[in-house]
Amino acid sequence: xxxxxxxxxxxxxxxxxxxxxxxxxxxxxxxxxxxxxxxxxxxxxxxxxxxxxxxxxxxxxxxxxxxxxxxxxxxxxxxxxxxxxxxxxxxxxxxxxxxxxxxxxxxxxxxxxxxxxxxxxxxxxxxxxxxxxxxxxxxx
Numbered sequence: 001x002x003x004x005x006x007x008x009x010x011x012x013x014x015x016x017x018x019x020x021x022x023x024x025x026x027x028x029x030x031x032x033x034x035x036x037x038x039x040x041x042x043x044x045x046x047x048x049x050x051x052x053x054x055x056x057x058x059x060x061x062x063x064x065x066x067x068x069x070x071x072x073x074x075x076x077x078x079x080x081x082x083x084x085x086x087x088x089x090x091x092x093x094x095x096x097x098x099x100x101x102x103x104x105x106x107x108x109x110x111x112x113x114x115x116x117x118x119x120x121x122x123x124x125x126x127x128x129x130x131x132x133x134x135x136x137x138x139x140x
Contacts (some may be wrong), residue, residue: 018023020042029127031057031098035079037128038096042080050084058078076107078115080131090119094134099127 030053035053042051054077082092093115095108102111104124112122121138 023119028098028100030076030095031102031135034098034128036081037095040127040132041128041132041135042082046082051080052080053080054078074111076105076109076111078108078111082135085121089121090114091121092135092138093120093122094131095122096128096131097124098104099130100127 018034039053056073056075056077056079080092080094082094085092092124093112095104095112098105112124116122123131123134125134
């Protein structure tokens with residue numbers, strides 16, 4: 001259960017999967033599952049060079065974080081950066097959270113504010129469907 005270290009025993013007991021093998025806790029998909037769904041949509045909607053996921057999540061050993069910091073990885077960068085945006089914006093930044101739970105950290109708020117101040121459209125999305133709906137509304 002090493003990969004589940006950050007979960008409480010109660011959460012581990014409430015882990016389930018649905019018919020599509022989507023992992024859930026208390027019947028709510030994990031952020032990772034939401035990210036997969038959003039990535040599938042973005043891959044369909046945009047070209048490969050129009051967006052990226054910033055892999056800042058997860059539980060790792062201290063050495064991993066030290067190495068990543070030396071390589072320039074920054075804490076709090078939004079989960080998804082979209083470089084093809086409506087003309088009035090420089091880009092779109094989406095911080096993806098679970099449908100219920102999942103707090104926006106102080107550094108995540110700072111990144112979103114900084115990007116917004118620099119002409120980016122920002123969004124904290126509660127699940128992939130919220131993010132997809134937000135992106136679809138931009139096209140309407």
